[in-house]
Amino acid sequence: MSDTTFSPGLAGVIAGETAIACVDQGKLLYRGYAIADLAENTTFEETAHLLLFGNLPNQADLDAFKKKLDSYRPLPKALVDTLRPIPKDVPMMDVLRTGVSMAGHFDPVKDPDALQERAVWLTAQIGGIIAARFRLLNDQEPIEPKAGLSHAAQVLYQAQGEEPDELSAKLLDLTLILYAEHDFNASTFTARVICSTMSDMVSAIVGGIGALKGPLHGGANEAAMEMLEQFKTADEAKAWIADALANKGKIMGFGHRVYKNGDHRATILERELRKLAKQKGQEQWMDIYDAIKDPMVNDKKIYPNVDYPCGLTYYILGLPLDLYTPLFVASRVTGWAAHFIEQAGDNRIYRPLSIYTGAKDTLVPAIENR
Ligand code: SDX
Numbered sequence: 001m002s003d004t005t006f007s008p009g010l011a012g013v014i015a016g017e018t019a020i021a022c023v024d025q026g027k028l029l030y031r032g033y034a035i036a037d038l039a040e041n042t043t044f045e046e047t048a049h050l051l052l053f054g055n056l057p058n059q060a061d062l063d064a065f066k067k068k069l070d071s072y073r074p075l076p077k078a079l080v081d082t083l084r085p086i087p088k089d090v091p092m093m094d095v096l097r098t099g100v101s102m103a104g105h106f107d108p109v110k111d112p113d114a115l116q117e118r119a120v121w122l123t124a125q126i127g128g129i130i131a132a133r134f135r136l137l138n139d140q141e142p143i144e145p146k147a148g149l150s151h152a153a154q155v156l157y158q159a160q161g162e163e164p165d166e167l168s169a170k171l172l173d174l175t176l177i178l179y180a181e182h183d184f185n186a187s188t189f190t191a192r193v194i195c196s197t198m199s200d201m202v203s204a205i206v207g208g209i210g211a212l213k214g215p216l217h218g219g220a221n222e223a224a225m226e227m228l229e230q231f232k233t234a235d236e237a238k239a240w241i242a243d244a245l246a247n248k249g250k251i252m253g254f255g256h257r258v259y260k261n262g263d264h265r266a267t268i269l270e271r272e273l274r275k276l277a278k279q280k281g282q283e284q285w286m287d288i289y290d291a292i293k294d295p296m297v298n299d300k301k302i303y304p305n306v307d308y309p310c311g312l313t314y315y316i317l318g319l320p321l322d323l324y325t326p327l328f329v330a331s332r333v334t335g336w337a338a339h340f341i342e343q344a345g346d347n348r349i350y351r352p353l354s355i356y357t358g359a360k361d362t363l364v365p366a367i368e369n370r
Contacts, residue, residue, distance in 0.1 A: 006355055011257060015350075016192070020051060020338050021183045023258050028265060030181055039268050044151050044176035044331065045069070051181055051338040052119050065120070066148075072124035073145035073154065076106040080132055080142055088137055092130070092322040093213040096329055097206055099129035104202035115344065118201050119337030126333050127151060130326045131158030137322075152176055155330060159323070167279065168317050172327070174272060175310055178265040179328050181335030187211035187218065191336040193350045195343040208336040209329055215252060218307070218332070221324040224253030225311030228288055229321075237291035245295065253308030254296050265306035273309045273316070282316050 007013050021030050028035040031050055038047050042056065049057040049065050057065055079102045086095055103125045109118045132142035135158075143158045152172035156164040164172070182188065190211040191204040212218035231237040244251060256263050277286045289312055296302045314324050 003353075004355065009257070010352075015184055015189065016343075018183055018339065018342060020335070020342060021181045023183070026259065026261055026264060028182070035178065035264060036268055039174055039177050042177065044173050044180070047177045047180055048123065048151075048334040051334045052116050052341070066150075068120050069124045069151060070145065070147045072108070072121040073128050075125065075128045075132060075142070076103070079103055079106065079129070083129070083133055083136055086133075091213075092133055092326045093209060093219070093329070095133045096126065096129055096326050097209045097213075099133070100126060100202065100209060101206050103129070104200075104206075107202065112200070115201060115337070115341045119334065119341070122201070122205055122337065123151070123330075123333050127155040127330050128158060130323065130330060131155055134159040134320075134323065135161075151330075155327070167276065171272060171276060171313060171317060175269065175313060175327065176331040178269055178306055179310075179331035181332070181338065185217070186214075187332065188336055188339050192339050192343045195340045196347055196350045198344075198347070198349075201337060201340050204340050205333055205336055208332065212329060212332065213325060218325045218328040220252045220305070220307035221311040221314070221328060222321045223311075224308050225315050225321055225324065227252055228285070228292065228312060229315070231288045231291075233284075234287040234291040237288045238295075241292050241295050245300065251292065251296060251302070253311060254293075254304055255302045256305045259303065259305065262303035263305040266304040266309050269306060269309040269313060270304070273313045276313060276316055280316055285312055285316065 019031065021028065023029075030038060030047065031054065033050065033056070038050075042050075045066055046056055046062060049055070049061065053061075055061075079099060082102045083095060083099060086098070100122070103122070107118065107121070109121055111117075128142075128145065131154075135142045140161070143161060145154060146157055146163075149157055149163065150169060150173060153164055153169040156168060156172060163169075184192075187208040191208045194204040194207045195201075215223040228237070231240065241251070273289075274286055277283050289309075293304055293308070296304070310328075311321075311324055314327065315321070319327075
């Protein structure tokens with residue numbers, strides 16, 4: 001890169017090294033394990049342990065990890081009281097940003113260097129904050145956590161007041177595995193930049209939430225479902241996408257900076273989504289889903305990313321749109337924290353250059369002459 005050219009959005013620019021994840025010939029690997037293998041053969045807790053501690057847990061490790069998650073789930077009363085007055089029209093992602101910030105004032109992990117412990121505590125708290133807000137939105141009191149549930153089942157239990165059916169818990173768990181980590185995406189890079197100044201993990205996670213909220217990033221799962229929800233039939237969707245593409249519109253849930261031949265996570269989730277739609281008698285949604293997807297893939301060669309099938313999966317599971325990106329956070333907090341720990345272990349503060357395009361040598365006029 002010369003000092004007169006730059007890459008917009010740092011496209012194609014290598015900003016660091018990581019051993020946590022990579023996209024290798026179109027396949028996503030978490031610490032060397034293929035995402036398809038992890039999706040098929042682990043639970044979110046096992047994948048989270050892999051990201052945070054560097055290894056897949058044996059049964060004893062897993063039991064201890066789940067016990068620790070459970071021990072960190074209860075929310076401080078002051079945190080719940082902070083959520084109560086927040087107006088109902090405030091987006092859940094903004095509430096989550098506040099909730100995590102508030103949780104940070106009650107961080108029980110006293111050792112500032114106990115980063116893995118703090119990551120486990122934050123993972124537990126975030127699930128509870130999402131559920132508590134969901135209850136308050138429905139004029140219901142938050143529910144205390146129930147020991148022994150999976151992380152996915154716990155979030156749904158505390159949100160909906162009853163344990164989810166096996167299929168819902170399994171599908172949510174799958175989305176949490178798929179969402180957990182994706183190397184130097186915008187929100188993870190944000191977390192690493194915050195870590196690089198030697199700031200704290202709570203600040204990095206709050207920064208990650210702010211970055212992930214955007215519809216060009218994690219907010220796309222809600223935006224994609226908002227798009228689909230407007231259609232009653234596949235024909236309506238067909239007409240809409242033709243018009244949108246003719247007007248150069250950005251279609252939420254499609255495209256990716258790294259995957260140019262399709263997001264493997266989307267393929268994995270779409271397969272399960274089709275089964276879910278069939279089991280729930282909601283196959284009409286797949287006709288609408290395909291009506292948007294087919295011209296994007298066949299005509300534009302722009303493929304679905306993980307957010308496209310995820311939005312519809314959560315919708316068919318009966319979850320409100322406002323919960324979708326927060327559920328992405330409930331998973332990605334483990335990736336953000338893993339990158340924080342890696343950055344802290346071999347740190348240099350991020351400080352890129354810029355090309356100045358403003359005025360130079362302008363003299364300050366007296367105020368009466370301005
Ligand atoms: C996530 O980075 C990650 O790893 C993110 C993520 C993770 O796990 O952390 O994978 C999660 O954020 C997935 C992406 C979710 N966002 C969306 O679905 C929003 C819609 N997608 C686009 O905004 C876009 O594809 C991005 C933001 C995802 C990627 O942006 P890029 O790499 O800057 O690509 P681009 O916008 O420069 O597009 C290149 C071309 C453009 O055509 P031209 O203007 O050059 O003619 O492809 C077109 C774009 O117009 N294009 C699209 C499109 N995506 C790209 N056209 C219509 N609809 C789209 N969705």
